[in-house]
Amino acid sequence: MHFALVSLFPEMFTAVSDHGVTGRAVTQAVVTISHSNPRDYTTDRHRTVDDRPYGGGPGMLMKIDPLQQAIAAARQVAGADARVVYLSPQGRRFDHSRAVALARETALILVAGRYEGVDERLIEAEVDEELSIGDYVLSGGELAAMVVIDAVTRQLPGVLGHALSAEEDSYADGLLDCPHYTRPETYQGKTVPDVLLSGNHEAIRRWRLKQALGRTHERRPDLLEGRAMTAEENELLAE
Numbered sequence: 630m631h632f633a634l635v636s637l638f639p640e641m642f643t644a645v646s647d648h649g650v651t652g653r654a655v656t657q658a659v660v661t662i663s664h665s666n667p668r669d670y671t672t673d674r675h676r677t678v679d680d681r682p683y684g685g686g687p688g689m690l691m692k693i694d695p696l697q698q699a700i701a702a703a704r705q706v707a708g709a710d711a712r713v714v715y716l717s718p719q720g721r722r723f724d725h726s727r728a729v730a731l732a733r734e735t736a737l738i739l740v741a742g743r744y745e746g747v748d749e750r751l752i753e754a755e756v757d758e759e760l761s762i763g764d765y766v767l768s769g770g771e772l773a774a775m776v777v778i779d780a781v782t783r784q785l786p787g788v789l790g791h792a793l794s795a796e797e798d799s800y801a802d803g804l805l806d807c808p809h810y811t812r813p814e815t816y817q818g819k820t821v822p823d824v825l826l827s828g829n830h831e832a833i834r835r836w837r838l839k840q841a842l843g844r845t846h847e848r849r850p851d852l853l854e855g856r857a858m859t860a861e862e863n864e865l866l867a868e
């Protein structure tokens with residue numbers, strides 16, 4: 630998977646390229662990353678990338694030209710057919726199913742806005758999809774792009790150490806994950822549930838499924854609405 634990043638602050642992306650699971654994916658070349666900075670495509674001596682909005686109002690907008698050229702440079706690396714995603718608070722809400730779908734692409738061009746955003750005509754001309762990471766406004770699209778990179782990278786084959794761990798995470802099967810415990814066996818008087826010490830794999834599987842169902846029912850009942858439940862899940866939820 631190639632991520633071609635279009636941003637005024639490429640150095641921010643070391644948070645994903647140099648650390649943890651995503652950093653390992655880069656080291657192992659499962660993921661490659663390239664940068665195009667709109668500032669490198671300016672022609673004036675101040676290297677101006679923003680301009681005042683027509684009609685007045687506060688703030689500035691990213692200029693079309695440098696941004697368009699940065700996207701063109703990203704296409705050269707990522708391929709002409711690479712999907713262009715603009716991170717925007719007005720986009721479709723990014724979620725697990727979108728991460729799984731985007732992980733099937735071979736390359737993504739992620740465009741991070743700054744200031745009050747970008748000229749609408751640039752979006753119409755260049756962008757395939759707008760994605761939001763939540764109903765709040767960030768100062769720039771870089772953090773949002775990193776959220777997408779991280780969530781998508783976790784879905785790529787071979788990235789996570791344990792083959793099943795992405796499938797067992799919250800949302801993968803439409804449920805929140807069950808609670809987990811590690812040593813010590815007793816912490817502040819609280820002990821690990823007996824079943825997890827029993828060595829009985831079937832009992833542990835059923836306990837975890839029941840916990841995941843109960844937790845989802847309690848915290849995110851919306852996830853259960855319309856979800857096709859198995860006979861075992863119905864039985865455990867009713868217990």
Ligand code: SAM
Nearest residue numbers: 716717718742745746761762766767769770773
């Ligand atoms: N004026 C814009 C609006 O209200 O829709 C907000 C612009 S915001 C200050 C600057 C940039 O941050 C945006 O162009 C976008 O790239 C990014 N951004 C802000 N909030 C975001 C969110 N919730 N999800 C994804 N990107 C976001």
